[in-house]
Amino acid sequence: MTHALPQGFRYLPGYLSRTQQQSLIEAVQEAAKDAPFFRGKMPRTGTPLSTLGSNFGPLGWVSAKTGYRYCETHPGTDQPWPPMPPKLVDLWEDVADWPAAPQACLINWYREGAKLGLHVDADEDARDAPVVSVSLGDQALYRLGGLNRKDPTRSFKLSSGDVVVLGGASRRCFHGIDRIYPGTSTLVPKGGRINLTMRVVR
Numbered sequence: 001m002t003h004a005l006p007q008g009f010r011y012l013p014g015y016l017s018r019t020q021q022q023s024l025i026e027a028v029q030e031a032a033k034d035a036p037f038f039r040g041k042m043p044r045t046g047t048p049l050s051t052l053g054s055n056f057g058p059l060g061w062v063s064a065k066t067g068y069r070y071c072e073t074h075p076g077t078d079q080p081w082p083p084m085p086p087k088l089v090d091l092w093e094d095v096a097d098w099p100a101a102p103q104a105c106l107i108n109w110y111r112e113g114a115k116l117g118l119h120v121d122a123d124e125d126a127r128d129a130p131v132v133s134v135s136l137g138d139q140a141l142y143r144l145g146g147l148n149r150k151d152p153t154r155s156f157k158l159s160s161g162d163v164v165v166l167g168g169a170s171r172r173c174f175h176g177i178d179r180i181y182p183g184t185s186t187l188v189p190k191g192g193r194i195n196l197t198m199r200v201v202r
Helices: 018-034 086-095 168-172
Strands: 009-012 052-056 060-064 067-071 104-110 116-119 131-137 139-144 154-158 163-166 175-181 193-199
Touching (some): 018 052, 018 086, 018 131, 018 193, 052 060, 060 104, 086 131, 086 193, 139 193
Antiparallel strands (some): 052 104, 060 067, 104 193, 131 163, 139 175
């Protein structure tokens, strides 16, 4: 049985050209010089995340033993996050259908074995604003559920250049990354998958 996709969910395969993807990877590399990748921790348990993270924009999302939060500075350097690349702002304007610009862009680096359990993005005050996600590098198995954790799910194999928009009702749906397919792309130096997730926070 095929379950209908939630209202507001958009899957845009191959949205970005190889040249556009390469430009974003170069922007990530440049940002990492001032805001190096770090490994966050799960709240309460302190278990390290399987992904490495950094951020673009005025605010950055951080996961620590004390909880999830948005902050204006990198937790290791205490310096402001690098500015949002104009190419990402343009992408947001093209697909988000939202009057305000994104305030945060989480950069997640998935290496072999990394995954992200089913969750809902709920740390933002602006919970009606969409979330726009860009896949770069290795393919990933993306799983989308419903408003409740036990609702049926559907899976999509995301490739480099694909864009996903969680808007409308889908903004409150559970979703996650079940696995990465190593070696399916040559885009990311040192391999893996880079995911860029833009959000309005306040």
